[in-house]
Amino acid sequence: MTGHSPATHHTQHRAVGCEHSEKSPLSIHALTVAYHRKPVLWDIDLDVPANSIVGVIGPNGAGKSTLLKACLGLIPISSGKVSVFGKPYAQQRALVGYVPQRESVDWDFPVTALEVVMMGTFGQLGLFHRAGKRERAKACEALDGVGLADEANSQIGQLSGGQQQRVFLARALAQSAQLYLMDEPFASVDAATEQSIIAVLRRMRSEGRTVIVVHHDLETAREFFDWVILLNTRVIAAGATAQTLTHERLRETYGGRLTLLDEAAQRMQKAQLG
């Protein structure tokens, strides 16, 4: 791959210094992922700070989902290294929870909300070991935690989109992990659901967990995240939200397209207010 200039765009804030820290929940070093020899992620270097809610922000096709999947070993990586609390992911599965995109599964599948949430406990169970009372209790507690205790026995297809998203969140809670990777948990949910989801994420943070969220909406990003990663194949910037989520950096991330939209939106807002 020629024509690539690694140094110029690397403006990452290193919250924990240049040495990859053992303490970092997620430490990524020189990660490159390619499909058909076309790089989707290029030379990613990151140390995610512990005990925070981190947003991954970037345009469509920037590699946001790919980043999560590469960290979880769901897709092959071309080069680089990912470590979770200082060790390879395969050794740390029990510490990591995952929320895939809602559209990635068939919501007409014949299972109840509780059965889906119980899947979060399977990581601790042997292949032939059945889920028992303990797993059920854990799943009930997780469902209660997202306010869906009443829907435990509903078939998942009968739930609204926001409720389905919260079922996925509950399944992640049932994993009792330390680091969570969530792929667009706020996608197409209403404002009330958005608030209830962020409340759950904040509760997780207060318990010392770290949550990494692929996110689309720039308006809410400032409010939701302690730390952001601006991604467009490369890491454009990563660091504390206030310093990183600047107009300039966003323009760099979205390659100019955003500015037009952004300005148009701002003008419309002003017009509405005035």
Place this chain on the structure above:
Amino acid sequence: MNWLDYNTQVVAGATALLGAAAGLAGCLLLLRRRALMGDALGHATLPGIAGAYLVSVALGGTGKEPWALLAGATVGALIGVVSVLAIRRGARVSDETAMAIVLGSFFGVGTALLTVIQATPGGHQAGLSSFILGHAASMVASDLRAASIVAVICVVLVVSLTKELRLLCFDTSFASSLGRPVRSLDALVLIIVTAVVVAGLQAVGLILILALLVLPATAARLCTDRFTTMLPLAAIMGSVSGVGGTLVSSFAPRLPTGPCIVLVAALLFVLALIFAPRRGIIARTLASRTFASRTLAPRAPEPHS
């Protein structure tokens, strides 16, 4: 069962067990969204059978040894599965396209080989074409034994791995993020389906086996929203189809057993489509009527004050 002769009892027993196994395997295929895989597998057995015949004759055999033909069918089916997976990965096409490619080309090769075989001395008496539509009446006690073994293995595997299979079918990427052996489980599902297809060759043939995989599973899905209910229900419907089809063809001796079994399975499916609670046509019509009468009913005119 005095009113049934021994042969009918053997066929009914074998097809009942086979139907149960097909019902279970069908549920897994359906929920894993790979229903066509059953068809690809079925058609891929034909070149295997023809190849086994040719090898057997070349080695001085009669070409009619059932174990050799079934071994050939298994090899053909497994090569079919591997081809589907390889084509999907290598050519980056969808599952469905890869299965259609394998289905068509394997069956083409099989038919060509069959034509060649039928031109050889003794070839037209080999009875290989009976595998295409099945020939249940020729089933004997050893076929019943084979069907029971397949059914028992199917039930044991599916029951002991219910939790993993449900997770695999519902959310594969979450399953692999948990470190579940997703590939092995997927392979296991395909092996179960292969076993059912090969065991079903004689009863219903390689074309109609797809119907026995898909119909009971779909009917069961219409009747319930629970995975753990759907599986036994599909197994029961598969068994009922097997026994029902055997009985129908024994009372009407001119009707072949395989198609009768599939017809009974289709009948069960239609009944489920109409009468299933919540998802059936009647239940849905009633539900939408009630909804309409509640929301669209003309309001009583408000009194003028």
